[in-house]
Amino acid sequence: MPTSCYGCGATLRIDGPIGRRTTCPHCDADLHACMNCRHYDEAAAHQCREPHADHVVEKESSNACELFQLGDGASRRRLGRSDAARSALAALFGEAPRPTEDPKDALEALFRKK
Template sequence: MNCWNCAAKIEVVTGGRIGFRDECPGCGRALHSCRNCGFYDEAYNNGCREPMAERVVDKERFNFCEYFIPGDASARPQAKAKGGAQDKLEALFKKKS
């Protein structure tokens, strides 16, 4: 798997587990977090494709979710930056001085 923050390659032995408090050797961020989970998907309710998982507010911090499976964060699309349409909408509804 790759770290969601720095994309460092993390070796996970088949059948191995990521500990609840394991950190990325590259950047020190949480490995057992929603952003590194194979179920993480912002399009789903609570950002998770696992319907039985409890809600986690901060997706970038350590959590104790039992449904965690190592995912490939580098394969996921990054959050979209403001684009032309969003800027046009904001300009349209902006208060005029």
């Protein structure tokens, strides 16, 4: 069954079960992780639609969940989506891309004494 990695978005063709230590051949990310599981759902309790699953805190790291089933991890990727969308919109209207602002700098500017 073709699927994709949450870490890099690469298409994976894996037959058989995914072991706990199995990693992506492209980016070396853990595949047996919540973010690659078909039961992962941000809107569900503990971000899992499987009611009998153990609570896992680190969703991107390998875990020992016995209910894991490989799903489409790339559909959950958020890395740079908003920046890419803003850049595409700016390019559409002929504007220069906005520089990304570090949240820490914004926080320090907010509380800086005048």
